[in-house]
Amino acid sequence: MAHKKLHLPEKVCPCCLRPFRWRKKWAKDWEQVRYCSERCRRQRSAPILR
Numbered sequence: 001m002a003h004k005k006l007h008l009p010e011k012v013c014p015c016c017l018r019p020f021r022w023r024k025k026w027a028k029d030w031e032q033v034r035y036c037s038e039r040c041r042r043q044r045s046a047p048i049l050r
Contacts, residue, residue, distance in 0.1 A: 027028035 001042035008022040020036035037039040 013037075013040050015043050 009030065010019050010021050012019050013034075015035055018036060022030060026033045035044075047050065
């Protein structure tokens with residue numbers, strides 16, 4: 001049976017401004033997660049305008 005991931009919490013990355021969803025590896029510290037990826041976390045600069 002396939003799992004539907006429609007009801008997972010979602011945040012917006014302050015670096016790339018893209019939405020990202022909860023992941024199991026973030027279960028313990030979801031409140032502190034701010035960036036969607038390691039790349040965005042390293043950049044921590046102004047948002048990329050597309």
